[in-house]
Amino acid sequence: MNENNTRVLDAERVAVKPYPALPMMRLTELEALRSLTPDTNIVPIARGPWLSGVRVSVVMPTLNEAPNLAHVIPRIPRWVHELVLVDSASVDGTVAAARALWPGVVVVEQPRLGKGAALRAGFAAATGDIIVMLDADCSTDPAEIPLFVGALLAGADVAKGSRYAQGGGSADITLLRSAGNLAFTLLTRVLFRNRCTDLCYGYNAFWQEVVPVLDLDADGFEIEAMMNLRSLRAGLRVVEVPSFEALRRYGSSNLRTFRDGWRVLRTILGEAAPGRKRLSAAPPAGQLASLRQAAA
Numbered sequence: 001m002n003e004n005n006t007r008v009l010d011a012e013r014v015a016v017k018p019y020p021a022l023p024m025m026r027l028t029e030l031e032a033l034r035s036l037t038p039d040t041n042i043v044p045i046a047r048g049p050w051l052s053g054v055r056v057s058v059v060m061p062t063l064n065e066a067p068n069l070a071h072v073i074p075r076i077p078r079w080v081h082e083l084v085l086v087d088s089a090s091v092d093g094t095v096a097a098a099r100a101l102w103p104g105v106v107v108v109e110q111p112r113l114g115k116g117a118a119l120r121a122g123f124a125a126a127t128g129d130i131i132v133m134l135d136a137d138c139s140t141d142p143a144e145i146p147l148f149v150g151a152l153l154a155g156a157d158v159a160k161g162s163r164y165a166q167g168g169g170s171a172d173i174t175l176l177r178s179a180g181n182l183a184f185t186l187l188t189r190v191l192f193r194n195r196c197t198d199l200c201y202g203y204n205a206f207w208q209e210v211v212p213v214l215d216l217d218a219d220g221f222e223i224e225a226m227m228n229l230r231s232l233r234a235g236l237r238v239v240e241v242p243s244f245e246a247l248r249r250y251g252s253s254n255l256r257t258f259r260d261g262w263r264v265l266r267t268i269l270g271e272a273a274p275g276r277k278r279l280s281a282a283p284p285a286g287q288l289a290s291l292r293q294a295a296a
Contacts, residue, residue, distance in 0.1 A: 057128030
């Protein structure tokens with residue numbers, strides 16, 4: 001794999017010719033937006049010709065996240081085509097809260113537990129040209145969605161969030177989890193010859209046509225590592241987007257450091273093993289190829 005397969009995105013210049021320029025906010029402006037009240041509808045940039053008719057779907061897995069949704073859904077840009085909420089049998093009114101906050105939300109009932117299973121169900125239900133993964137616990141900021149979409153419009157196949165790229169950060173990750181993530185990231189850089197800076201972060205976006213290429217089959221939190229590793233293996237153009245991870249506002253995380261860390265390590269070794277699952281060597285023909293051809 002070419003070591004330039006993963007590149008860090010400059011937050012001030014996410015769009016390059018021949019793709020339409022995308023107005024970007026400076027990081028200080030993003031911080032100002034994060035301080036607004038939960039009921040404020042944040043529209044970082046208005047719908048404009050830069051989208052070129054591209055539809056954006058946001059996929060959000062949930063399990064008893066009703067109190068958090070009022071701090072997340074109103075911050076999703078109004079130009080987003082659809083919100084796909086994948087609910088794993090919540091009992092706190094999560095689905096009702098989502099419908100009140102986003103009329104027309106697509107609800108997918110996913111009785112099978114696990115973030116990976118929920119995300120895969122959401123990807124299958126999404127109808128947009130671009131899919132953005134968003135957590136419901138307030139840790140991933142919807143105001144950053146334009147950064148990810150802009151990276152894809154600029155020519156990337158996958159826009160991967162990074163808390164360790166310049167301009168990124170985290171108020172949530174513990175020292176132990178940070179050390180584990182660093183070890184996994186370094187192992188990935190050695191085995192897959194790339195410049196990834198944050199393997200285990202779940203804020204990602206990609207063209208819908210990428211889903212069958214990755215052929216995801218993970219059920220737990222390791223799906224985030226699997227997505228990144230298979231993107232590299234398939235030769236997709238991966239761009240890192242600086243992202244800030246905030247604290248969960250209500251409730252407790254379902255992440256278990258040692259259990260899920262072992263699953264990530266097993267995923268890394270499995271993807272590097274000689275008998276690993278075969279993937280398509282290039283992005284499929286379809287909307288992604290058509291958009292690039294038209295812009296060239």
